[in-house]
Amino acid sequence: MDKQRDAFLDYLTYQKRYSPLTVSSYQREINDFIAYVRQEAYQDFTECDYALIRSYLVALNKRHLSHASINHKLSSLRSFFKFLRRQGYVEDNPFMLVSALKTGERNPDFLFLDDMLGLLDSIHTDSDLGMRNKAMLEMMYASGLRVSEVVNLTLDHVDLVHQILFIRGKGNKDRYVPFHDEAKVWLVDYLEGARHELMATTHQSHNIVFVNKHGKQLTNRGVEDIVNRCMRDYDPTRKIHPHTIRHSFATHLLDAGMDIRVVQELLGHASLSTTQIYTHVTQEKLIEVYNKACPRQALERLEEKKKSVD
Structure with a gap:
């Protein structure tokens, strides 16, 4: 999986000529997904299916990420699997089966x-x-x-x-x-x-x-x-x-x-x-950072981790 990720990052860097900041963002998103795939005991990307993607979305929601942040991750992974399919690494792109989450109409649309x-x-x-x-x-x-x-x-x-x-x-x-x-x-x-x-x-x-x-x-x-x-x-x-x-x-x-x-x-x-x-x-970023750093939130995550080990 690491080799396929690196191949994709090279493609973005040398063929698409994306900026280092953009490539770094893709790398963070893919690394996060790879960590989850390995945590769920999957061996490679060919085993990734719709059920895994749905469970990944549940995990992201438990991390209190905003819908906009989750949509950003989905967009990056959708592009990654599109590349994998084009290169023959996988047969299907399961991320095409997942729609973007509603972010509400109160705020103006924007791109990260x-x-x-x-x-x-x-x-x-x-x-x-x-x-x-x-x-x-x-x-x-x-x-x-x-x-x-x-x-x-x-x-x-x-x-x-x-x-x-x-x-x-x-x-x-x-x-x-x-x-x-x-x-x-x-x-x-x-x-x-x-x-x-x-x-x-x-x-x-x-x-x-x-x-x-x-x-x-x-x-x-x-x-x-x-x-x-x-x-x-x-x-x-x-x-x-x-x-x-x-x-x-x-x-x-x-x-x-x-x-x-x-x-x-x-x-x-x-x-x-x-x-x-x-x-x-x-404001969204402040809330996201707070949820990650808040002592009570950290303790809850630690307790959840202990339970999963037990």
């Missing part, structure tokens, strides 16, 4: 950091449209853009020297949003190559940044389709909206310790209460 980076890393850039997709999603995540802000972004509103976008958002509220070096690299490559080629196909001449295959301005629906296709290639079991990327941008900044009022300005929210909905992930 390693999933977000994994999605970006998975975009193929061997075509003009692929280069556009890569540049567009990198900018959406780097600056927390709304769909309407993406399709209406113009060249004169992009300051490549200072790495800042001028954005006219909802209610004609203007704001300046920075973008990082990685996003700049992909944007410059797209502007200097793919965009020019796409516009030349139908002799277009305008200053819209992101264009469709005919060199014309993208629509909101066009951006939604692109995001969905990219997500389907990364994880076919999940469907996201472009706003998910904006939600992830805000959530990750707050998790990293950025002041909520700064995040409010970056997002262009008129009210701080709108920005506060993104603090749910930080």
Whole structure:
């Protein structure tokens, strides 16, 4: 099992070219599952079936993990078994039989950091449209853009020297949003190559940044389709909206310790209460860490372990 895990991690590193952070996340998730498989006295992955997966889900729930965290593990293992099946190591992928757990509709949809980076890393850039997709999603995540802000972004509103976008958002509220070096690299490559080629196909001449295959301005629906296709290639079991990327941008900044009022300005929210909905992930993490470290919880786990030994 360790060799098959390592083969998968090499595949992610050298063929998919995932970031070290993403690969490390996959490794943690798979190692956790391998430990459980061995605990249940299974010898290899070919013996893993639906019954084992269900018992694994029960074990994860007993660890008081959130549904979002469990779904993240399921997504990683689903991809892993997809690889094993393609390589002929297993005949079936039992994780395809398990649906994602409901996370509730109260909180905005988001991707964990390693999933977000994994999605970006998975975009193929061997075509003009692929280069556009890569540049567009990198900018959406780097600056927390709304769909309407993406399709209406113009060249004169992009300051490549200072790495800042001028954005006219909802209610004609203007704001300046920075973008990082990685996003700049992909944007410059797209502007200097793919965009020019796409516009030349139908002799277009305008200053819209992101264009469709005919060199014309993208629509909101066009951006939604692109995001969905990219997500389907990364994880076919999940469907996201472009706003998910904006939600992830805000959530990750707050998790990293950025002041909520700064995040409010970056997002262009008129009210701080709108920005506060993104603090749910930080709270989830606090609860998760507390449950793992709480002395009473630790004692209960110790007692359970003693009972299983007896």
